[in-house]
């Protein structure tokens with residue numbers, strides 16, 4: 414029986430994440446994991462915070478905390494918020510863990526032994542006032558090409574030119590503004606990626622099923638030719654390089670972060686599996702584990718080229734990824750959401766505004782799958798009001814009100830015994846369920862939501878056309894049959910939507926007074942069409958979703974239009 418390993422790109426520690434991070438990595442991975450579990454598959458879903466690197470140190474300083482304390486705090490905050498979004502990790506770890514230190518250092522030693530590490534002195538900008546080497550993007554100045562005064566040492570956003578820090582006119586530290594900068598030489602360690610080009614290229618070629626976005630990015634890097642890549646930094650915070658030279662170097666965050674997937678699995682096994690060595694059979698190359706990663710496009714080179722190269726070079730026999738579900742950007746006011754620039758709608762604010770299921774449903778309906786997509790409150794309200802409030806919510810509320818009113822919540826047993834689900838509708842629903850199942854399986858989230866939407870609409874249209882409220886006045890049996898069909902449809906909607914809107918699905922089962930969980934039934938299960946013997950208890954109309962008003966849209970657009978202030 415296959416087993417499914419799932420990881421979502423590790424959220425960086427420098428703040429509460431935004432809706433872009435949610436839709437570009439965490440949410441789709443969660444939906445896939447939930448779907449597979451619902452289909453009775455064995456799943457391990459691993460994620461955790463990515464904690465090393467300069468932005469973490471700077472964020473800590475900004476908050477007046479040591480980097481370690483800051484990371485502890487932000488890790489807990491992030492974990493809490495993912496729980497509130499019902500992201501169902503099997504384990505949520507940290508790249509700063511002891512296990513990650515050990516695994517990263519051991520991978521490095523293998524690479525070194527096998528001749529894939531070289532040393533080279535490089536020149537870097539050192540800020541005397543900051544007492545630190547400055548990464549290129551923390552050097553700012555005037556662009557020599559377009560005179561933009563806000564150019565960074567890696568790139569000018571004004572004209573798009575790639576730059577070196579020494580090319581800037583009037584360079585200064587982006588941290589303190591100090592101009593007291595010198596160029597210092599420092600010995601650094603490089604991964605010999607150029608030696609691994611062929612192996613990585615052949616491996617990428619074998620993955621023809623990857624999406625055009627994933628393949629396109631991987632092939633572009635390969636065509637340009639892989640360059641040896643620096644894996645060390647002169648920082649205090651990070652995983653120390655186990656070198657013989659008497660130097661204080663740490664790994665560059667890109668090198669240690671993905672190893673976190675492995676080390677977090679190790680911690681999961683130590684804490685939660687019956688056998689603490691269970692992590693090994695998830696990560697050893699074998700046919701029965703199918704590994705899927707979720708991320709947005711900026712992370713694709715790291716997961717298709719750099720990290721696989723590291724694992725191949727180390728000849729570690731660690732499992733390489735089978736499928737990569739990559740996303741484009743979710744845009745906010747025409748630009749990219751940004752944690753460092755505090756731009757966009759952040760997950761904590763989002764949950765204060767609306768329940769998690771609103772966001773989960775909307776973000777997947779608008780997922781940047783084939784191209785970038787834009788978030789607006791206007792669009793958000795349109796989708797929620799139409800799909801969830803007008804279709805799903807309205808249908809369930811009409812059905813429960815009628816069953817309460819005409820049958821005191823319980824359709825008589827003798828009528829249920831004589832009832833069968835209408836044949837024609839069964840064909841239609843089965844077809845939809847097949848599409849829903851396929852889209853879950855293939856992680857086609859926009860199509861998936863479209864099918865769910867059709868399912869909700871089908872119920873609503875059926876009851877509108879059948880008009881049980883009229884029929885019930887003269888023919889109780891015919892009316893009871895229509896409502897029985899509706900009750901079954903509610904169960905089907907709950908089961909089919911369970912991975913996307915888990916809380917709502919549970920509420921639907923609660924309305925039906927079903928004791929099972931909606932995710933305990935598989936999506937194409939024949940028993941979904943059996944009669945629902947319920948005793949609904951609603952005295953007044955049930956309101957599953959609150960409609961979002963034009964006034965709310967206006968206020969929220971205004972409130973979040975400017976940069977987030979804190």
Ligand SMILES: Nc1ncnc2c1ncn2[C@@H]1O[C@H](COP(=O)(O)OP(=O)(O)OP(=O)(O)O)[C@@H](O)[C@H]1O
Pocket residue numbers: 422423424425426430432433434435436437438707708709710711712740741742743744749750751752753781
């Ligand atoms: N606007 C976005 N749309 C979709 N996915 C995104 C977006 N921004 C970030 N992601 C993805 O979220 C995941 C976690 O990202 P990470 O925490 O590293 O933030 P980031 O890419 O540095 O974002 P930011 O620039 O906002 O800090 C990554 O897979 C990243 O590609």
Ligand SMILES: [Zn+2]
Pocket residue numbers: 556557558559560561564569570571572573574
């Ligand atoms: Zn420029």
